Amino acid sequence: GNSVTQMEGPVTLSEEAFLTINCTYTATGYPSLFWYVQYPGEGLQLLLKATKADDKGSNKGFEATYRKETTSFHLEKGSVQVSDSAVYFCALSDLWTGANNLFFGTGTRLTVIP
Amino acid sequence: EAGVTQFPSHSVIEKGQTVTLRCDPISGHDNLYWYRRVMGKEIKFLLHFVKESKQDESGMPNNRFLAERTGGTYSTLKVQPAELEDSGVYFCASTSAGEVETQYFGPGTRLLVL
Numbered sequence: 001g002n003s004v005t006q007m008e009g010p011v012t013l014s015e016e017a018f019l020t021i022n023c024t025y026t027a028t029g030y031p032s033l034f035w036y037v038q039y040p041g042e043g044l045q046l047l048l049k050a051t052k053a054d055d056k057g058s059n060k061g062f063e064a065t066y067r068k069e070t071t072s073f074h075l076e077k078g079s080v081q082v083s084d085s086a087v088y089f090c091a092l093s094d095l096w097t098g099a100n101n102l103f104f105g106t107g108t109r110l111t112v113i114p
Numbered sequence: 115e116a117g118v119t120q121f122p123s124h125s126v127i128e129k130g131q132t133v134t135l136r137c138d139p140i141s142g143h144d145n146l147y148w149y150r151r152v153m154g155k156e157i158k159f160l161l162h163f164v165k166e167s168k169q170d171e172s173g174m175p176n177n178r179f180l181a182e183r184t185g186g187t188y189s190t191l192k193v194q195p196a197e198l199e200d201s202g203v204y205f206c207a208s209t210s211a212g213e214v215e216t217q218y219f220g221p222g223t224r225l226l227v228l
Contacts, residue, residue: 004156032215043118044157044205044219051215089157093215100214101147101170102207104157 002027006090006105013080013112021075021088021108023064029096033057033066033073036089038107044089047075080112116140118220120206126226132194135223139188139208145169146189147209147217148181152202160204163189196227 007022025031035047035057048057053068062077073090090105119138127133139146148160160179161171165186174181178197183189193200203224207217 036219041221043120043221044207046216046218049215091157095215100145100209101159101162101173102149102157102217103159104149106154106156107151 002031002092002094002103004090004092004103004105006088007108008106009087009108009110011108011110013110015082015112015114016079017112019075019077019080019084019110021090021110023073023075023090023105025071025073025090025092027071027092027094029094031092031094031096033064034091034093034102035062035064035073035075036091036104038087038089040086047088080110082112082114085110085112118206118208118218120204120220120223122223123221124224124226126228127196128228129198130195132192133196133225135191135193135204135225137189137191137206137220139206140210140218142210143208143218144186144211145209145214146183147207148189148191149205149207150202151205151222152199157205160191193225196225198227201225201227 032051034049036044037047048059050057050066056065091102121136146163151157159173162169163183180192203222206220
């Protein structure tokens, strides 16, 4: 079946620190991978995505590379800001199996302190 | 362009009562999804509408949950009777027919059953 496992939180970092949030997946087909972010009081927003192996998704200084050999899609940012404080969700969809709903990880809360 | 909206933002009810959640997708989006996040766990898929038809309702937990999308526009999710374990955040998302992989989420409805 399809599932996503992501790093447990919460994560607290100082401003300008390097961020990594680990995400691994299992899938029956050829999934697309996503990172969603939920800022306080808001809905989920798509942060970045990758649709095939070795693709790199990037947005707002965040990056994640689709690694088929390690079934991973780790989120990274070189220098976090206070405004990056949010909950981050790793997710996959597996259109090859005919279902285009998303499978999510548990979410990782990030707090960036000045 | 207005995003996905959900109403109410919060609902507190007693066990055994009925609650109806509403979702208005982005105008013109044929696909509408309901998800739920219970007690800080992963966000789980509930069901998927294509226009007014239920495409996939495999995630609906039991027959106390009823979703409708009359006319293919907004959708409602009714919980009757509500149980304590139904507490959580209910998210709605929509996609256009031509971009099924990019789901646009609403802010969610936080439901607390006492």
